[in-house]
Amino acid sequence: AAGVIQSPRHLIKEKRETATLKCYPIPRHDTVYWYQQGPGQDPQFLISFYEKMQSDKGSIPDRFSAQQFSDYHSELNMSSLELGDSALYFCASSSTGLANYGYTFGSGTRLTVV
Amino acid sequence: QKEVEQNSGPLSVPEGAIASLNCTYSDRGSQSFFWYRQYSGKSPELIMSIYSNGDKEDGRFTAQLNKASQYVSLLIRDSQPSDSATYLCAVSSGNTGKLIFGQGTTLQVKP
Numbered sequence: 001a002a003g004v005i006q007s008p009r010h011l012i013k014e015k016r017e018t019a020t021l022k023c024y025p026i027p028r029h030d031t032v033y034w035y036q037q038g039p040g041q042d043p044q045f046l047i048s049f050y051e052k053m054q055s056d057k058g059s060i061p062d063r064f065s066a067q068q069f070s071d072y073h074s075e076l077n078m079s080s081l082e083l084g085d086s087a088l089y090f091c092a093s094s095s096t097g098l099a100n101y102g103y104t105f106g107s108g109t110r111l112t113v114v
Numbered sequence: 115q116k117e118v119e120q121n122s123g124p125l126s127v128p129e130g131a132i133a134s135l136n137c138t139y140s141d142r143g144s145q146s147f148f149w150y151r152q153y154s155g156k157s158p159e160l161i162m163s164i165y166s167n168g169d170k171e172d173g174r175f176t177a178q179l180n181k182a183s184q185y186v187s188l189l190i191r192d193s194q195p196s197d198s199a200t201y202l203c204a205v206s207s208g209n210t211g212k213l214i215f216g217q218g219t220t221l222q223v224k225p
Binding site: 048 | 146155156159160202208211212213214215216217
């Protein structure tokens with residue numbers, strides 16, 4: 001079965017650079033969630049989109065922005081990168097009415113800021 | 115106080131034993147509860163979900179929920195070395211599907 005696809009798998013950026021992470025949801029899923037997991041930390045909810053509109057917002061820094069496109073894929077844009085942004089970034093997707101039944105995460109993007 | 119709390123461990127059990135993982139949450143309005151397993155450097159994998167009080171069994175896994183005590187647990191029977199991982203308790207409240215995770219409990223199953 002198709003899963004959530006994230007790209008790239010690994011990304012190395014320098015401080016103050018910009019990074020773009022992409023997430024392709026499971027086909028026919030209309031909701032996307034983004035989480036950040038720092039080293040030794042639990043996943044922290046960043047933001048979610050439903051039908052291309054922001055549906056919920058968590059601890060996402062103002063330097064980050066995200067959107068969901070007409071094909072339901074989502075991109076997380078991160079500017080003015082800081083060392084503390086180094087983390088695993090996970091994306092998950094669900095379909096309408098099933099959000100509270102749990103969802104599957106993509107393989108994640110490991111961002112390293114040097 | 116974190117919204118979802120777990121003992122970070124490590125919890126060490128011998129192969130074949132029962133591993134018991136616990137989680138408490140603070141939001142009484144929480145409706146859905148999940149256990150995820152995460153291997154180092156990998157994404158969390160959903161292993162159990164529970165929505166009503168009582169027990170839910172799936173193979174070697176049993177999830178237990180007590181909403182009055184705001185407590186969720188996961189029992190792993192006949193623990194195997196391959197079960198060694200971090201187990202994340204997650205709680206969903208509201209209707210957007212956002213999950214609040216605990217800090218995870220590291221389980222070590224020794225052969």
